[in-house]
Amino acid sequence: MPTTLSPLYITRNDHTQLRLLVSALSPSGGSATIDRLRGELDRATVIDPAALPADIVSLGAHVKIEDLYTGEIEEYQLTLPEQADIGAGRLSILTPVGTALIGYRTGDIVEWPTPGGIRRLKIHAVTPRAAAAAASPHPKPARV
Numbered sequence: 001m002p003t004t005l006s007p008l009y010i011t012r013n014d015h016t017q018l019r020l021l022v023s024a025l026s027p028s029g030g031s032a033t034i035d036r037l038r039g040e041l042d043r044a045t046v047i048d049p050a051a052l053p054a055d056i057v058s059l060g061a062h063v064k065i066e067d068l069y070t071g072e073i074e075e076y077q078l079t080l081p082e083q084a085d086i087g088a089g090r091l092s093i094l095t096p097v098g099t100a101l102i103g104y105r106t107g108d109i110v111e112w113p114t115p116g117g118i119r120r121l122k123i124h125a126v127t128p129r130a131a132a133a134a135a136s137p138h139p140k141p142a143r144v
Contacts, residue, residue: 008040008103011049014059015041018093018102021080025094036112037099044103052128055106059093060129063101068109068120078102097121 010018018041026034057063057078064075076091078101084092091098096119100110104123111120 006104006108008044009047009052009056009105010041010044010103011052011058012046013049014102015044015046017059017080021093033094033096033099036096037093037102040099040103053105054128055126057101057104057123057126058129059102062127063123064125065097065101066122066124068122073124 018037022034022038022041026038052058059078059080062075062077064073066073076089076097078093078098079090081092081094084090084095093099093102096112096114100112100119100121101123104110106123106126109120109122111118113119
């Protein structure tokens with residue numbers, strides 16, 4: 001679980017989907033990333049999707065992040081694993097970065113352990129899934 005313990009907000013729909021995913025992949029424990037995601041789900045405040053502030057990272061949202069060690073800025077859409085395609089900017093929730101970002105908001109700095117040490121990212125901007133879909137003139141279909 002990231003060491004930053006800022007308030008964490010997840011929509012009821014995302015929470016249910018992610019609980020099912022975690023249970024299906026690892027009913028009795030598993031990888032460090034799945035265990036971190038399970039921990040984040042346990043401590044999250046679950047809210048109605050209509051009440052989710054626009055600056056909170058949720059499934060389907062686009063997020064602009066800065067690696068505070070390298071200064072590199074990247075943009076991703078946070079997705080379920082079957083929709084992920086890092087080359088197209090779609091980041092799986094089951095990656096360490098995806099797990100670290102879910103539920104946090106613009107301005108938050110998230111930290112989590114990696115084999116190479118603590119990694120720190122700052123969330124610069126979040127575009128909610130509905131706004132991101134409306135801004136894309138040619139949305140790409142999800143892989144099946």
